[in-house]
Amino acid sequence: MGNAWFETVAEAQRRARRRLPKGVYGALIAGSESGVTAEDNTAAFAELGFAPRTAGLVNERRLATTVMGQEVSMPVLISPTGVQAVHPDGEVAVARAAASRGVAMGLSSFASKPVEEVVGANPKTFFQIYWVGTREEMAARMRRARRAGAVGLIVTLDWSFAYGRDWGSPFIPERIDFEALRRYVPQVMLKPRWLWEFAKTRRLPDLTVPNMAAAPGVPGPTFLGAYREWSQSPMPSWDDVAWLREQWGDAPFMLKGVMRVDEAERAVDAGVTAISVSNHGGNNLDGTPASIRALPAIAEAVGDRVEVLLDGGIRRGSDVAKALALGAQAVMIGRAYLWGLAANGQAGVENVLDLVRDGLGSALVGLGRGSIGDLRREDLVVPPGFERRLGTVGPDGPLRAVPAAAAFAPSTPGR
Numbered sequence: 001m002g003n004a005w006f007e008t009v010a011e012a013q014r015r016a017r018r019r020l021p022k023g024v025y026g027a028l029i030a031g032s033e034s035g036v037t038a039e040d041n042t043a044a045f046a047e048l049g050f051a052p053r054t055a056g057l058v059n060e061r062r063l064a065t066t067v068m069g070q071e072v073s074m075p076v077l078i079s080p081t082g083v084q085a086v087h088p089d090g091e092v093a094v095a096r097a098a099a100s101r102g103v104a105m106g107l108s109s110f111a112s113k114p115v116e117e118v119v120g121a122n123p124k125t126f127f128q129i130y131w132v133g134t135r136e137e138m139a140a141r142m143r144r145a146r147r148a149g150a151v152g153l154i155v156t157l158d159w160s161f162a163y164g165r166d167w168g169s170p171f172i173p174e175r176i177d178f179e180a181l182r183r184y185v186p187q188v189m190l191k192p193r194w195l196w197e198f199a200k201t202r203r204l205p206d207l208t209v210p211n212m213a214a215a216p217g218v219p220g221p222t223f224l225g226a227y228r229e230w231s232q233s234p235m236p237s238w239d240d241v242a243w244l245r246e247q248w249g250d251a252p253f254m255l256k257g258v259m260r261v262d263e264a265e266r267a268v269d270a271g272v273t274a275i276s277v278s279n280h281g282g283n284n285l286d287g288t289p290a291s292i293r294a295l296p297a298i299a300e301a302v303g304d305r306v307e308v309l310l311d312g313g314i315r316r317g318s319d320v321a322k323a324l325a326l327g328a329q330a331v332m333i334g335r336a337y338l339w340g341l342a343a344n345g346q347a348g349v350e351n352v353l354d355l356v357r358d359g360l361g362s363a364l365v366g367l368g369r370g371s372i373g374d375l376r377r378e379d380l381v382v383p384p385g386f387e388r389r390l391g392t393v394g395p396d397g398p399l400r401a402v403p404a405a406a407a408f409a410p411s412t413p414g415r
């Protein structure tokens with residue numbers, strides 16, 4: 001299928017839109033409220049320029065690194081996403097693609113495939129959990145993930161249960177029943193190729209989340225059931241973060257969704273291995289600045305004590321170079337691989353990873369850097385007022401001035 005190859009992530013997105021029923025595509029786009037944060041995540045990358053070199057360029061492109069104890073071929077990880085029904089092989093296809101490209105996999109606890117199968121496809125799998133249910137239930141889920149061979153834990157706490165999008169939210173059924181079919185059939189019938197992928201497997205899209213169960217084989221709740229339980233769980237405290245850390249043992253542990261310098265410091269105190277500077281891809285509190293704007297201050301504050309990753313808005317390899325030049329050790333991608341998966345299954349995710357790798361390599365060449373470790377802020381043109389320092393400086397320090405969010409464009413995310 002030579003013509004299945006796509007040359008940019010933007011093309012993967014166009015194909016995903018063409019292929020998927022409207023509601024499923026809408027679930028991938030996500031975003032919240034007016035979409036300014038989702039929009040700013042990508043707009044901010046476009047504001048950053050490069051300062052290229054023209055002579056004395058090097059041929060080398062050393063991209064390999066170590067993240068959370070795993071040797072990876074490039075500083076790009078699969079960010080955990082809880083979307084199902086995009087492709088029948090779902091997270092297993094993504095894990096296989098990541099493994100074939102030497103990339104680590106983040107697996108959502110709201111994923112559609114069991115952690116045992118995903119680790120089987122990619123031993124470099126980090127299991128992601130939310131704070132849902134009782135401590136006993138969470139401990140059981142962590143034990144199950146460890147037993148399955150997950151090599152790290154990603155804890156995601158940034159979620160405020162805001163719903164309502166100015167452009168409308170997709171309908172997500174509890175299960176595929178008559179009512180769901182009635183509401184979905186008109187849009188599904190317009191997308192026969194998507195339907196055919198599922199028809200071949202003789203299974204309907206599965207809307208349960210198997211990793212919320214304490215043991216393999218025990219039926220998990222539905223996605224909406226798990227979401228309801230999550231929204232009713234008490235909000236976690238920093239003591240709870242420390243408890244999770246302790247339960248997970250000494251294996252690598254990431255806190256995802258840190259945007260403030262003071263919280264990055266607290267994460268260090270809680271004993272994390274890594275943080276991801278992230279606003280949940282703009283799906284959480286709308287009005288939060290782009291994660292790349294918050295990165296430099298956080299990397300400067302804690303970058304010598306924990307691994308600092310970034311996610312949000314990465315659409316090409318040059319975005320990865322920009323994040324590394326501003327202090328990230330690695331990045332995680334979300335929508336980019338979801339679009340690849342929707343466009344062409346496992347091969348589509350491999351396609352996206354290849355594009356990101358090649359783009360990062362090209363950026364290194366253009367900047368005259370032979371290795372990702374050589375990237376520096378001076379390789380970039382950072383416009384005045386680009387950065388946002390969020391939070392207090394020290395435990396009792398004053399709140400530093402946060403520049404007005406002038407860069408927010410009042411439009412909806414690219415759809």
Ligand SMILES: Cc1cc2nc3c(=O)[nH]c(=O)nc-3n(C[C@H](O)[C@H](O)[C@H](O)COP(=O)(O)O)c2cc1C
Nearest residue numbers: 028079080081082108156280281312313333334335
């Ligand atoms: C459709 C969708 C589902 C997501 N589900 C999860 C999830 O289950 N757990 C999690 O930690 N993050 C989740 N995220 C956030 C991603 O891990 C990541 O932070 C974000 O997508 C990065 O931004 P990007 O999509 O611009 O690359 C989700 C994001 C999207 C778009």
